[in-house]
Amino acid sequence: MSEKVLMKGNEAIAEAAIKAGCRFYFGYPITPQTEIAAYMAKRMPKIGGTFLQAESEVSAINMVYGVAGAGYRVMTSSSSPGVSLKQEGISYIAGADLPALIVNVQRGGPGLGGIQPSQSDYFQATKGGGHGDYKLVVYAPASVQEMADYTIKAFDVADKYRLPVMLLADGTMGQMMEPVELPDAEIKEYDKSWAVRGTQMKREHNIINSLYLNPEELERTNFERFEKYALIEKEECLYEEYMVDDADVVLVAFGIASRISKNAVNEARKQGLKVGLIRPITLWPFPVEPLKKAAEHAKGFISVELSMGQMIEDVRLATECKRPVALCNRTGGMIPSPEQVLESIKKMLSEVK
């Protein structure tokens, strides 16, 4: 066991990436995730890695594309407006079936928005973001320890399935400090015979590309990619259930909103109200099964979000609209209080009977 240290969420991501064998970081500073770049700037040169502050987010994501094509673990990080800029590159990386980690420490939007925490990039992260038929595996950590753990996991899943993975955090998760343990990660070896690292004159050239002018061929690559996605949906979906078994009202929340919701669940239980929480840890694949199951006994669901209501659509889909789904939210950098969540719970209980 390594010693517990206090770290900011952003720093934990950076250190965990290094532990996972990532030796290439490309980025451009933006609040509230700049500590990731700062940490990498300090550490990478000392361990023979590369830190490069690109001239823009567009440039950084294309550097990621390049290194990913060469088969090395690579990442970039940004916050909402910066992640929008990266979308073209992310689509290319997905189209070329390359592993990479993209971190989004979200802030309020749209536009330049603000710098306070938000979860309003849920659609962008889970529904494509860039153009074309593709998906990212999206992790939504809810503690500094999880920021580290799912960074390491993200690199593994990216390599295992050859696809870009996103860690979707928010300003609070990035800025807060909690005790974290960072043991040396076991770095698994994956087949990278597809990488463009030089042929040594011994084999045919590998080609990394996302352009298919022949529509039959492009359709086939999309079909194949979606077979991979189907496997991921089966194998990689993660979630946490908290007091769901007998719950009349089930909260659904991820990241910082799930921690606030947990406080509300505890307070509700103290008052004798049967309330539980389902916390998606992967936002894609979305935990459909536990929600479907909960819909058999719960009278209603409340999606707690730092947005105008984005995940709520997936909650409705997962529960097949069998039960009412309400929204409890703040947006633009504001954060709902446990009291606000508790009020929503009471309102729903009075409506559903």
Add this chain to the structure above:
Amino acid sequence: MTTQILIAGFGGQGVLFAGKCLAYEGLVENKQVSWLPSYGPEMRGGTANCSVILSDEPVGSPIVSNPDVLIVMNLPSLDKYEKDVVKGGKIFVDSTLIARKVERTDVDAFYIPATSMANELGIPSLANMIIVGKMIKETGIVTIESACEAMKKVVSARHQDMLDANIKALNAGYNY
């Protein structure tokens, strides 16, 4: 048991640092802890605050909106947060910088001239740790020994000369 602490003042007074020390003090005593800063474009002279939670159970929301303990190092912070403190909570006031008294009667108020004490002790930048020392004494949230132990983790290797100064400040507040 869970203690929610809010520390507020001007940027540059070491408000965030004081919170970080408290979090480490909790860690030394094997408590669950969280530290969340206000972050924004403000630099020295702007407002700064941080939420610190020390608990025997896993910390839920890291955001402190109704503190059990409030430490204020300037008047705007007292004006803003006095009403939020829970009934029976404790408010610690740097009485060098804040002339007025706490108006509420359902909380315990403690006044310590931390800034002038720091100046007299020749450690003018450490009023923050003096007031933390006083808070530890009055709340018993951690022991003074743990607090001093934690300083060794917080003060970076580059600034070891500051370690003694910080411990001096903690003790000055504790014994006030």
